[in-house]
Amino acid sequence: MENLQVRIKLSTGTGDIRAEVCYRPPDQGDLYRQIGTASCSQALVLMGDFNHADICWRGNTAEHKQSRKFLECIGDNFLLQVIEEPMRRGAMLDLVLTNKEGLVGDMKLKGSLGCSDHETVEFKILRAVRRAHSKLTTLDLRRADFGLFRDLLGRIPWDKALEGRGAQDSWPIFKGQLLQAQE
Known part of the structure; x- marks a missing residue:
């Protein structure tokens, strides 16, 4: 697995934001441990190509065992997948995951860069984590x-x-x- 990590230090004293970009080749297995470690950050934005074309994000289901394991890892680490539009031939391979609702906003797909088959994803990391209206029901x-x-x-x-x-x-x-x- 290839990855790049950036720590964004905020001058407001509200804590740092960890931004990480990764590419998971289809046969790589060390991903789950790294996601678990990264999700412990105070504020995390994890983005990249995760190669799970069979995942249906609306229903949190997948056909393949490896993709179901990935979904389980995302759930176990309380990460939210924030991209809503498919990018490559109807599949969402490139994801933006976060551990803070409202940390990522103004998500836009900007087309491919050069001859790449990946979409350019533009979004804002919001300094003050604002309360977003959740589609999930929280139990009291x-x-x-x-x-x-x-x-x-x-x-x-x-x-x-x-x-x-x-x-x-x-x-x-x-x-x-x-x-x-x-x-």
Whole structure:
């Protein structure tokens, strides 16, 4: 894996921003450890070509095992993927990931540079991390009734519901029941 790291020191005393550009060749495996280390930064913008053309970012799904592992790594490290438009033949290979909502703004695709098959991505790193309107719902766990939640999930005959299914087939069933109990 090839990468370049830049630390942006802010004069406002609000902390530094770590910007990292990386290219992951299709057969490289050291990426997950490096993402875990980088995500511990106070403010991170990680961008580059990650070579996962089969990922559907709207549904956070992927066809290939390696891409599912990448999605899991992104989720485990609480990173947000902020590019919304596909770039190369309908695929999003070049990504911009951040660990702070509202840190990256004014994202624009500017066409390819020279004869490259990559799009030029222009965006602003906002000095003061502003609150962005999230598309995600955040739960208020202080008001949760965990006894009721445990009871609702305990009523489900899991042996029958998951009988004869592997992990991949069981997950959507479990997740659906979990979300229904959450509601």
